[in-house]
Amino acid sequence: MSKNVTGTAFVVAEFRAEENEETPPLYTDNLVKIWLNEETRKIANEIAHNSPAAKEMIKLRTKYFDDVLSNQILAGCKQVVILGSGLDTRAARMNGEGVNYWEIDDRTTLQLKESTLKANKVRANVRYIPGDYVQDGLIALLRQSEFDFEQPTYFLWEGNTTLLAKKDVIFVLEQIRDNVTSFKLSFDYMSEQVIARTTGYQDINDYIDKYESMYTPWITGFENIETLAKDLNLKTIDNFSTAELHQQYRPQRSLEFNLLKFYFVCTLEGIEA
Numbered sequence: 234m235s236k237n238v239t240g241t242a243f244v245v246a247e248f249r250a251e252e253n254e255e256t257p258p259l260y261t262d263n264l265v266k267i268w269l270n271e272e273t274r275k276i277a278n279e280i281a282h283n284s285p286a287a288k289e290m291i292k293l294r295t296k297y298f299d300d301v302l303s304n305q306i307l308a309g310c311k312q313v314v315i316l317g318s319g320l321d322t323r324a325a326r327m328n329g330e331g332v333n334y335w336e337i338d339d340r341t342t343l344q345l346k347e348s349t350l351k352a353n354k355v356r357a358n359v360r361y362i363p364g365d366y367v368q369d370g371l372i373a374l375l376r377q378s379e380f381d382f383e384q385p386t387y388f389l390w391e392g393n394t395t396l397l398a399k400k401d402v403i404f405v406l407e408q409i410r411d412n413v414t415s416f417k418l419s420f421d422y423m424s425e426q427v428i429a430r431t432t433g434y435q436d437i438n439d440y441i442d443k444y445e446s447m448y449t450p451w452i453t454g455f456e457n458i459e460t461l462a463k464d465l466n467l468k469t470i471d472n473f474s475t476a477e478l479h480q481q482y483r484p485q486r487s488l489e490f491n492l493l494k495f496y497f498v499c500t501l502e503g504i505e506a
C-alpha cells in the first residue's frame with residue numbers, strides 16, 4: 234500500500250463532507266469534519282478543480298452505500314466489515330442495536346482514526362484490524378478478531394477496486410465466498426473502457442490523465458459485473474451506474490459528467506450451498 238493511496242482517504246472525506254451544505258443533503262455526515270483541515274482542503278480543492286466529477290461520484294456512492302447498509306441493519310444484520318475503510322464514519326453514524334463493525338486498513342490510518350474519534354468522544358462499536366487484506370489475506374485478518382464466519386455479514390468495499398490489480402479483487406471476492414456462510418457485499422468499480430481509454434469521450438480520457446498525474450493511477454475496471462458474479466457463483470442484487478443514481482437522487486439536476494455513465498456501484502450476494 235503506498236502512502237498516496239492512504240492520502241486518497243482524506244480527499245474522499247473532504248468531498249463527502251461537502252454534501253452536508255446542500256439543502257436537502259443526500260445524507261448527513263457531521264463526523265467526517267474531525268479529520269479535515271487547511272491542508273486536506275487545499276489538496277481536495279486542487280483535485281476538484283481539475284477533476285470536478287470526482288466530488289459527485291463520491292457523494293452519490295456514499296448515499297447508495299448508506300442506504301444499503303441501513304437496510305441491512307434494519308433486516309437484522311449484526312456484522313459489518315469495511316475493507317479499506319479509510320475515514321469512513323459509518324461505524325459511528327449507523328450503529329444499530331448489537332451491530333458490530335470490523336474495519337481493515339493500514340496501521341497509520343486506523344491509529345489516526347481511533348485516536349481522533351476518542352479525542353472527540355465519539356463512540357463506535359468497531360474493531361480495527363491493521364493490515365493489508367490482499368498481502369495478509371482478508372480471512373487471516375478476520376480470524377484474529379472475534380469475527381463469526383457463521384453469522385450473516387455485510388461487507389462494504391468502497392473506493393478500493395479501481396486501485397487494485399484485477400486478480401486481487403477476484404481473490405478478495407473468492408476469500409469471502411469460500412469462508413463466510415451468508416453475506417452481502419457492496420463495492421464501486423469503473424468500467425474497463427475507462428481504464429482502456431475506449432469510452433469514446435475525450436473529456437474522460439483527459440480527466441484520467443489529469444487525475445493520475447496529480448494522484449494515484451486507476452488500474453482495474455470491469456466490463457460486466459453480472460458475468461463476473463456468475464463466474465464466481467455469486468448473485469447480483471444491484472448494479473447501477475452513478476449516472477442512474479444521479480437521475481434517481483437528483484432528478485432536478487442535469488447530468489454534467491459523462492464519467493458517471495462508466496462508474497458503478499453494485500451489491501452481490503453469496504449463494505448458499
Ligand SMILES: C[S@@+](CC[C@H](N)C(=O)[O-])C[C@H]1O[C@@H](n2cnc3c(N)ncnc32)[C@H](O)[C@@H]1O
Nearest residue numbers: 239241242245317318319338365366367391392
Ligand atoms: C480511496 S480510500 C477510500 C476510503 C473509504 N473506503 C472511503 O470510501 O471513504 C482507499 C482506502 O483503502 C485502503 N486500502 C487500499 N488497499 C488496501 C489493502 N490492500 N488493504 C487494506 N487497506 C487498503 C487505503 O489505505 C485507503 O485508506
